Amino acid sequence: MIYLDWEDIKVALKDLSGILQVLAIVMLVPVIATLIYTPSADPFGILEDASAFIIPSIILYLMHKAIRAYVKTKQDTRTKHAMLTVVLVWMIIALVGALPFMIRGVLDPVDSFFESMSGWATTGMTMIEHPEVIDRDIIFYRSWTHEIGGVGIIALGLIVLIQSGNVAMDYYSSEVGGQKIKPGIKSTVLETWKIYLLYTLAGIVLLYIFGMTPFDAVNHAFAAIATGGFSTHTDSIGYYDSVFIEVVIMFLMLAGAISFLVHYKIFNGDVKAFFRNVEAKYMLILVVIVAFICFWSLIGTDTVGVDTLSPSDVLRKSVFQTVSAISCTGFGTSNVGDWPELPQTLIMILMYIGGFYGSTAGGIKLLRFAVIIKAVIFTVKRMLLPRHAIVSLRMGGKTVSQTELLYVLGLSMVYLVVAIVGAILIMALGYTGYESISTSLSAMGNVGIVYIQGSRWYDMHDFGKVVIALLMWIGRLEIFPILMLLAPLYNKSGKPKKED
Template sequence: MAPMAAVPVLVALHGEAYESANRFALVALLLVIGGGGLARIAAPQKIQINEALVVTALAFLIAAASMVWPLMADGLAPLDALFEATSGVTTTGLSVLPTVEGHSSTFLFARAWLQWYGGLAITVLALAFILAPSVATRRLAGIETDAAELVTGTRWRARQVLAVYVALTLAGVALLWLAGAAPFDALIHILAAVSTGGFSGYDRLSSLGPWPTLAVLALIMLFGATSFSLQYRAWSMGSRLLYADLEVRALWLGCLITFAALVACFAFAGPVRLADAAFLAISAQTTTGFANTPVSELPAAAQLVLIVSMGIGGDMGSTAGGIKILRWLVLIRLLRLLFARTAVPRHAVIEPYVAGRRLNDVELEAAIGIVTAYALAALLSWLPFLLYGVDPLAALFEVVSALSTCGLSAGVASPELHPLLKIVLCADMLMGRVEVMAFLILVYPRTWWGRTTEET
């Protein structure tokens, strides 16, 4: 986490924002000292799955908490700084600021950098470059295999992902600059687009530049929501791999269906805005959160369409949020299986397959469990907003956006939002990034503190 805090120091010094530079530098130093001390503690040879989930959740929680004090240098209240930091490291993009155009370049860069770094380093690079071969490594990765083989393979895959991530970032910055955006604007918006984060340097995205800038952002958002490992293989073995992948085709189909539904909603409410519908469809489906028109000004039906799109999300192995397309494909296949069994003899054996691979019971249970937990979290998070008198549709939109780490806002997230509701959204963003089960285990220590199981 130390580079996460150290890089903004350079931007702060360049902009002569010495107060911000001092705060980021001190936090980076404390992370180096604290992390170096903790790294000397030997990892246990036995680590449970629930402990591994807690480690993951704590990584994001500590990362967000460590950025609160540096962000307060730009005049934010502590809770608002926590909200922005949490939204950053979880690559969500929700903001409670009334405007961002009056803030310093250091602050704008730091938010975008938190999203870029949070989208990759905390989840991937930790396994690739920090963990040593051990039983603990296998548990943290959720894989049961030979330890040395796991670490070597994981580090190799992470280097592939890093190569794609950096290449997309550099290409995106160059393309956005050529499309008409200023160099600094190109940098911060591509950092947010590659990580499907959505933090912008403008209150209205139209201020970024002419229409080609939005086209570039849309393209980078689509790549950011596509599996990075798959993209690396496509670079090496040909782009046909992308077309042949079921998840990628489902992602594009989801964008197309969302676009068509938005066009229909716009047609009922007034003039059809094809460009706005296309950009919003890609932004919602990839859970990036860039908006070229305020969501609060959209028809209620269009907001409902976006809620569904955000909840579905992007591909596994990408920085996109939501429930993930693969899980929906599993559930659709399971539903088709239930229908098929009503038309065949009882003794007939029908097995579920997705993309030519047979699904086992554990995978089916996991998909059903994640979707159920997501729905329950959304309902429970929605309730406090209703109790405080927030418009029901706008409140549901905000909750789903936070849980999907999307960042599109119906106008509920604001400085005037009740502190309790800000905390609820922070919890939703963390749940959306680390997934609901890991967060619930973290806040229920009885499941992991001082408890062990016998492992074979």
């Protein structure tokens, strides 16, 4: 059991300081949108609007300076310190990141925290009912939180850390799966950002070519590659009713949901790396099966927002929503909350599974889902074959150890238990069990698809909003870093345990 003393906390705070410094700069980027989109010619009016981003930036910078001035330690960073830093930074940026919405009077404090957590955790759930009427710089800020949160604000902050190598990679492991691309954390992060930014730029250009305004193209490219889900329109991607835009968005969603290691191999000429990947095979199978069942369930029915007498329209919406769910993005061309229960249930299962390990997607990840399926097959084989038969559980040509299997099963089970607890808390507010579990899984998986309709969603009690925001936080960190903080500070003997 991990023991944290004050010295451990100081190590985590020391590393947190460098990340907060980077975030202080990141928070100033939306000021550019303020300068472009503020209609006032009065410099003081522009400064007043820009203060929504300047004030949080100053707060983050002062926190950085205070920690650096008062927290001194020579202890090296270890895994437990990395996990603690990850937990702290996501909560801090969600709290400070709520200020722009509050300062500009867009949302109340609880809704602002909800919106901020949803943005930084790349969930895409929103308490802004009609984004079209909100100032453009605030809408840009929402999308900007997706862009930065998607690849991992920890990964961005790592560039300023002194440490390099395996220990620093613990941070990257918490954010994007820990699959090394190049030796050294700085090289790994930079390679990740190159790939990420290339997809972002390509998405902006293509979306603009196919009919989006420059503003909409930037915002939707940010949200799609980050598998976020914030849109500039109430009707999300359905607003455009364009096959070409939907194809580009699906490409970006899938790109964000695929491991950066696979992207790196593809960019270096190994195109077959995708098709060799175990997760890719499972993703393709799930998309085909779920999209087909959704198509079959919708065709000929009386479903709002879908021309169920048009096979092409049903197919478009079935495929798009399936990709949106498994990539944990949450964009919509149709309101899934109006669909029949069978496709709704399948979409909910995809929200639980999620995308690739080492991607910006949420959920338990396809790799863990594949291990669970293999474990079931392995168990059946062991039952059917003679006792002396040698059967091993293998994944991608490698044997899965009992320790690894227990970790996968444990995380998947704890993930589900937390989602159920969250659903019970939401259900206590008067929502149905189906609405509650779907919302809980969507928040935990950082998906953003919501089955609760209209005012019943936007007028939810503040308690429910806080619960959902915390589920986003827990899901983004994949549970165990938070469980580490909740673990007893002493082992069974009552003495501190100094090892990791």
